[in-house]
Amino acid sequence: MDPLSTLGPVESESQQLKPRVAAPAADVAHAAFRKDLIAAIPKLRAFALSLASHADHADDLVQETLMKAWNHQESFQAGTNIKAWLFTILRNEYFSQLRKRKREVEDANGEYAGSVMTPGGQESQLDMADLRIALQQLPADQREAVVLVGASGFSYQEVAEICAVPVGTVKSRVNRARNKLAAILGVEAAEQVAGKAGD
Amino acid sequence: MRHHFKQPRTISSAEELAMTNVSAPPLDDMIGRRLRRHYEHLEDQPIPDRINCLLEALDRTEASRERRC
Numbered sequence: 207m208d209p210l211s212t213l214g215p216v217e218s219e220s221q222q223l224k225p226r227v228a229a230p231a232a233d234v235a236h237a238a239f240r241k242d243l244i245a246a247i248p249k250l251r252a253f254a255l256s257l258a259s260h261a262d263h264a265d266d267l268v269q270e271t272l273m274k275a276w277n278h279q280e281s282f283q284a285g286t287n288i289k290a291w292l293f294t295i296l297r298n299e300y301f302s303q304l305r306k307r308k309r310e311v312e313d314a315n316g317e318y319a320g321s322v323m324t325p326g327g328q329e330s331q332l333d334m335a336d337l338r339i340a341l342q343q344l345p346a347d348q349r350e351a352v353v354l355v356g357a358s359g360f361s362y363q364e365v366a367e368i369c370a371v372p373v374g375t376v377k378s379r380v381n382r383a384r385n386k387l388a389a390i391l392g393v394e395a396a397e398q399v400a401g402k403a404g405d
Numbered sequence: 406m407r408h409h410f411k412q413p414r415t416i417s418s419a420e421e422l423a424m425t426n427v428s429a430p431p432l433d434d435m436i437g438r439r440l441r442r443h444y445e446h447l448e449d450q451p452i453p454d455r456i457n458c459l460l461e462a463l464d465r466t467e468a469s470r471e472r473r474c
Contacts, residue, residue, distance in 0.1 A: 244460065251456070252447035265453050272459055337443045356432040357444035384436050393435045 239279050242288045243272065249358065250292055256353040257300050259342050267303075271296040290360065294368045297350060304346060340390040344383050351376050352383035 250271060254264035274295050275282070282291055341349050347369075354365045355376065362380075366373040387393070432440070 240463070247452060247456065248448040248450075251450065251452070252444050255447045255450075256444065265456060268456060269459055272456070272463075276463055333439060334443050334446060337439050352432075352440065353444070356437050356440040380432070384432065387436050387440075391436070391439075393439075 235284050236279070238284070239282065239288070243275060243292070246289050246292050247272070249289065250296060253293055253353065253358060254296060254300075256341060256357070257297070257346070257350060267296055267300055270299050274299070287364070290364055290368055293354070293358070293360075297368060301346070336391060337387075340387050343390060344386055348379045348383035348386070351379035352387070355380045356384070 247268065251264065251268050254267040254271075255261060258264040258267060271292060275292055282288065341353070344352070350369065351365060354360045354368065355362060360368065362373050362376050365376045369376065
């Protein structure tokens with residue numbers, strides 16, 4: 207079973223912070239844990255924003271993940287990959303909610319695309335908006351896999367551990383996601399055109 | 406109840422076969438570059454107030470704990 211996936215309902219976790227049991231010998235480890243937790247927030251939030259179709263939902267996921275991590279920090283093995291541990295908690299929470307609610311909707315109209323500020327030039331804004339819309343058209347498991355492998359910096363093996371599936375399944379999901387994104391964005395055609403133009 | 410992030414396990418022969426048969430998408434193409442650019446942009450977004458408030462609550466909890474010690 208994945209980490210923390212069997213914990214109680216979302217509401218119960220968020221309602222209160224559990225004071226950590228005093229243990230002077232663990233203070234150094236706790237300080238390191240807290241520092242790593244804070245440092246991971248931007249990456250954790252980027253992952254949540256990639257999974258969820260709305261920024262508010264993404265922040266709910268981040269908040270719940272931080273609460274669970276804080277309340278169960280004794281279960282984290284110092285020296286192991288805290289980023290992978292946190293991502294696992296977050297994706298378990300996401301898919302748990304998805305199963306419970308069964309109402310995650312596609313964002314084909316670009317509502318989410320407009321909810322995240324995009325700096326840069328017009329071309330950059332259009333590129334990012336297109337990519338966000340395209341990501342939301344993927345099945346959740348493929349979206350998760352392509353983001354973790356393609357952008358979050360995890361290896362296939364690490365993603366297999368995070369998602370609790372075989373490495374081959376991760377590769378297959380990434381491959382299918384990549385092909386769908388390319389088709390939606392028309393990247394293949396553009397690259398082929400560019401290649402021919404360079405001949 | 407204790408929960409642990411599982412350590413990487415040994416890859417089975419079936420998985421090795423799958424890794425061989427499934428062409429590994431390098432993601433060093435345009436899709437990969439756009440994904441990474443998009444992700445880096447998301448990482449640069451300001452942390453919302455409610456997340457910062459949660460961190461402050463964690464700090465208060467910690468300070469309260471230390472006062473009791």
